[in-house]
C-alpha cells in the first residue's frame with residue numbers, strides 16, 4: 001500500500017509583545033483573535049505547537065540593567081510566558097481546540113511538565129500544544145527554545161509571527177526607508193547581515209539542523225491561518 005503522508009506539523013513562535021497589543025500585560029481581544037486563527041488551521045488537520053514569549057511582562061536583561069540579579073529576573077521572564085500560555089489555552093479551548101500547556105518549570109496545578117514524547121502524542125491526537133517557561137534556564141530566549149522544541153517534536157517548519165513587519169527586510173524598514181522585503185534568504189545571509197528577526201543562537205540552531213523558517217506579518221487578518229496551512233507568505237529562511 002502507498003505510504004500515507006504525515007500531516008503537516010509546525011511550530012508557531014509568537015513574541016509576548018504580540019499578546020500585549022503594544023502594552024504591558026495582556027490584551028484578551030488580541031489573544032482571542034490569534035486563537036481563532038490557530039483553530040481554523042487545527043480544524044484543517046494541521047498539527048500545531050506554539051512557543052509564546054513573555055516580553056509583554058518581563059525581560060530579564062532589562063530588569064538586570066536596573067539592578068536585579070540576572071538569573072532571578074530571567075525566571076520572572078519565564079513565569080511571564082506561562083501567563084501568556086494560559087491566556088492562549090483559554091481562548092483556544094473556547095474556539096473548540098483541545099490544548100495542553102507544557103512548561104519547562106514544573107507547576108503541576110497549571111500545566112504538564114515538558115515531556116517531548118507526550119507532546120508529540122498530543123499533536124498526533126489533534127491537540128494544540130503550548131510550550132511555556134522557555135527552556136527553564138536563565139540566559140536563554142524563547143526564540144532559541146522555539147527552535148529546540150520544533151526539532152525535538154519533529155516539526156516541518158518554524159513560523160515566526162511578527163507585529164509591524166510582514167517578513168524579512170534588507171534592513172530595518174522602520175529605520176531605513178530604502179529597505180526591501182526578501183522572499184527568501186539563507187540563515188548564513190541572515191546572520192551575516194545581522195537581520196535580527198530571531199536571536200543569533202536561534203538562527204544558528206535552525207541552520208545547523210536545516211529546519212526551514214517562515215517569517216510573516218500578523219497584522220493582516222488570516223495570516224496566522226495562512227502560515228499554519230503552508231501558504232507562501234512573508235519570507236522563507238533556509239539552510
Ligand code: UDP
Nearest residue numbers: 016053054055059060074077134135140142
Ligand atoms: N527567558 C529565559 N530563558 C528562556 C526563555 C526566556 O531566561 O529559556 C526569560 C528572559 O528573561 C526573557 C524573558 O524570559 O527576556 C521573556 O522571553 P523572551 O524575551 O524570549 O520573550 P519575547 O521577546 O519573545 O516576548
